[in-house]
Each structure stands twice: as C-alpha cells, then as structure tokens.
Amino acid sequence: MTDEPIISITKLEFTYTHGTRPALAGVSLQIGRGEYVGIVGLNGAGKTTLGLCLNGIIPHMLMGQGSGAVRIDGRDPWTTPVREMARTVGMVFDNPEFQMSQVTAGEEVALGLENVGLPYEEMVPRVAEALELVGLAGFDERSPMALSGGQQQRLAIASTLAMRPSILFMDEPTSNLDPIGKEEVFEIARRLNREAGMTIIVAEHEVEVLAEYADRIIVLDEGRIALQGTPSEVFGEVETMARLGLRVPQVAEFAHAVRGQSAAARRGPLPVTLAEAVAWVGDGQ
Numbered sequence: 001m002t003d004e005p006i007i008s009i010t011k012l013e014f015t016y017t018h019g020t021r022p023a024l025a026g027v028s029l030q031i032g033r034g035e036y037v038g039i040v041g042l043n044g045a046g047k048t049t050l051g052l053c054l055n056g057i058i059p060h061m062l063m064g065q066g067s068g069a070v071r072i073d074g075r076d077p078w079t080t081p082v083r084e085m086a087r088t089v090g091m092v093f094d095n096p097e098f099q100m101s102q103v104t105a106g107e108e109v110a111l112g113l114e115n116v117g118l119p120y121e122e123m124v125p126r127v128a129e130a131l132e133l134v135g136l137a138g139f140d141e142r143s144p145m146a147l148s149g150g151q152q153q154r155l156a157i158a159s160t161l162a163m164r165p166s167i168l169f170m171d172e173p174t175s176n177l178d179p180i181g182k183e184e185v186f187e188i189a190r191r192l193n194r195e196a197g198m199t200i201i202v203a204e205h206e207v208e209v210l211a212e213y214a215d216r217i218i219v220l221d222e223g224r225i226a227l228q229g230t231p232s233e234v235f236g237e238v239e240t241m242a243r244l245g246l247r248v249p250q251v252a253e254f255a256h257a258v259r260g261q262s263a264a265a266r267r268g269p270l271p272v273t274l275a276e277a278v279a280w281v282g283d284g285q
C-alpha cells in the first residue's frame with residue numbers, strides 16, 4: 001500500500017432522480033492501494049450506489065442530484081467518460097448469467113476490449129491472461145451458458161480483468177452461487193489482492209467470509225457510514241450491529257454470548273474467525 005489513497009471520497013451525496021431520499025447522504029472515505037474492503041449494510045443502505053459512483057455509471061448513465069468529490073486513481077468519474085473509468089474500476093454484479101451475452105467465453109472476455117477499440121493482436125493475449133487469472137485457461141471456446149454459476153462469475157471477473165483495472169468492485173458476487181461457487185469467487189479475489197496487489201471492494205452479506213479476507217469493513221446505514229474498522233473491530237460491536245439489523249460472524253455472536261461466563265471471555269477483542277476463536281478459547285485455559 002502506498003500513502004496516496006487510490007480512492008478518495010469526500011462528502012458524497014447522491015439522490016436518484018426518482019429517489020425519495022438520498023441514497024448516499026454524506027460519505028467520506030479513503031481506500032488505500034491494495035486494500036481489501038468489505039461493505040455491509042441492509043437492503044437500500046447504498047452499497048450498490050457507492051459502487052456505481054466509483055466507475056461513473058453514476059452520474060453518466062443513472063441520473064440524479066449529487067454533490068461532493070470522488071477521486072479514483074487520479075481520475076474524477078464525474079468528468080471522465082464511463083468507458084475510460086472501466087479501465088480503472090472493474091465491476092462484477094450479483095447475477096453472472098445476466099452478465100453473459102456472447103456465444104463463447106473468449107468472446108465474452110473480449111467484449112470490453114472491443115468496446116475500447118483494442119487492436120485484435122493485443123486482445124488475444126489479454127483474453128488468455130484474464131481467463132488464466134480466474135482459473136479458466138482453455139475455456140475460450142466454451143459456451144458461457146454451459147458453465148456452472150461459480151465458473152460464470154469467474155468469467156464475469158475475467159471480463160473486467162481483461163481491462164486491467166486497478167480496482168475490482170464486486171456487488172454481492174456470490175449471492176446466487178452454491179457454496180463451491182462462493183469459495184471459487186472468494187479464492188480468486190483473495191489471490192488477485194494478495195498476489196497482484198489489486199484493490200478489492202466487495203459488498204457482501206457473507207460476514208464470515210469478510211471476517212476471513214477483508215482488511216477493513218465499512219458498514220453503511222441509510223447512505224451513511226455507521227461503523228468502520230478491522231473485521232475484529234466492526235464485528236466485535238455485536239450490539240451495535242444488531243441494532244443496525246446486521247449479522248456478525250457466528251463465532252463473534254457465540255463469543256459475545258459467553259463473554260463473562262468463562263475466563264477466556266474476559267480478555268481481549270472478540271474473535272471473529274474460527275481460527276481466532278480457537279486461540280481465544282485456548283488462551284483462557
């Protein structure tokens with residue numbers, strides 16, 4: 001991580017044209033290069049809106065009233081064309097099937113590159129590289145519709161990676177996947193983050209997974225940041241999270257429930273992953 005944040009958001013407010021209240025109501029946020037950030041919040045909290053503000057879909061394709069400043073890797077999405085922003089922020093959405101439009105997986109990955117006018121000879125190695133990164137090397141000629149949900153979502157990730165973005169925003173990427181598919185997607189995200197230094201932002205309800213992988217958790221509530229910190233700091237706030245209507249990892253819930261009833265529970269922050277819980281219980285013996 002360098003000192004200069006890759007994402008800098010100041011007092012961002014946005015109300016959709018047909019919105020009844022601000023979707024974002026004054027969000028200030030800085031994200032470091034190479035950070036892995038999890039965003040949690042109830043339906044309507046503003047998670048998707050925040051993502052769309054990063055890649056310029058808002059305000060260029062979805063209209064509304066906005067104010068504040070957004071700076072993404074040196075660019076201002078409010079004044080930069082969307083196709084230009086797609087080179088910086090890759091977006092992956094919740095339903096992989098809806099993101100597929102081509103006959104073969106290779107064409108699917110090439111689509112974005114065609115849209116930015118990349119010459120064919122540069123496209124071929126980029127497609128191969130992107131498929132390789134998500135573990136789909138050799139899948140070029142396969143039909144996207146014949147892939148499993150997890151593979152389709154990896155293909156959607158490959159399509160954004162082909163643009164070589166520095167930031168990957170995944171919006172509930174595993175909500176339509178089975179456990180194996182979920183695991184595949186999070187494993188890819190972890191590798192991209194750790195090995196390629198990619199900045200990862202993921203809106204996700206799977207708090208157990210976020211506790212495992214994320215450096216920081218941001219809690220959105222009615223368009224505002226209600227809480228942020230390390231997974232341990234945020235998910236350790238069991239009562240605040242419950243008040244916000246949000247889940248914490250079962251491990252943290254359990255530790256919170258037994259706190260005060262065992263020697264272990266009296267010390268230190270609450271565990272939020274299974275490994276931390278095992279150490280925490282062990283410490284109390």
Ligand SMILES: Nc1ncnc2c1ncn2[C@@H]1O[C@H](COP(=O)(O)OP(=O)(O)OP(=O)(O)O)[C@@H](O)[C@H]1O
Pocket residue numbers: 016017018019020022023041042043044045046047048049050062
């Ligand atoms: N296209 C739109 N037009 C009008 N209002 C919208 C639009 N999209 C979202 N909203 C409103 O903006 C607010 C934030 O919605 P957003 O979709 O960003 O929340 P979210 O946290 O992603 O929710 P979810 O968990 O359901 O995906 C909500 O009040 C929602 O009703």
Ligand SMILES: [Mg+2]
Pocket residue numbers: 047048049171
């Ligand atoms: Mg959403």
